[in-house]
Amino acid sequence: MINLTDSALNAVRNAITAAPNPVDGLRIMVEAGGCAGLKYNLGLVSEVDPDDTVIERDGVRVFIDNKSHEMLAGTTIDFVIALEGSGFTFDNPNAKTSCGCGKSFG
Incomplete structure (x- = not known):
């Protein structure tokens, strides 16, 4: 399961x-990609992919493709x-390494 904080939910809802x-x-x-080998990619989409896992919380829907789901479990x-700037951060228990920017892991 992936958890979005209230702050993340509000940012997605506003977007x-x-x-x-x-x-x-x-x-x-x-x-x-990224400095540690793998990178997170987020974006708004107009429709769900049939293979996506769908997570919904407080009216916000999050879609995760099957290949990424295992790497994101528990995040x-x-x-x-x-x-220094605003943005999404990831606390991923599956990451063995990460880079300083927090957008890449291995």
């Missing part, structure tokens, strides 16, 4: 509301506002 086109939810994927996603 969906501000989107110029209809949005069905947030897709979270893990892809090759808590937060949205932080800081002087």
Whole structure:
């Protein structure tokens, strides 16, 4: 299971509301790349993929493709506002290594 904090839920909800086109939810994927070997990829999407796992909390739908689901199991996603910049952070218990930016893991 993936957990989104209240701050992350609010950030996603605000992004969906501000989107110029209809949005069905947030897709979270893990892809090759980044400084530690794997990177998180998030984006708003207009429809669910038939192979996606769908998580819904407080009206916000999150879609995770099957390849990424295992690598994200148990992850808590937060949205932080800081002087250095704002963005999503990931507390992923499956990550053996991570980079300083927090967007990449191995």
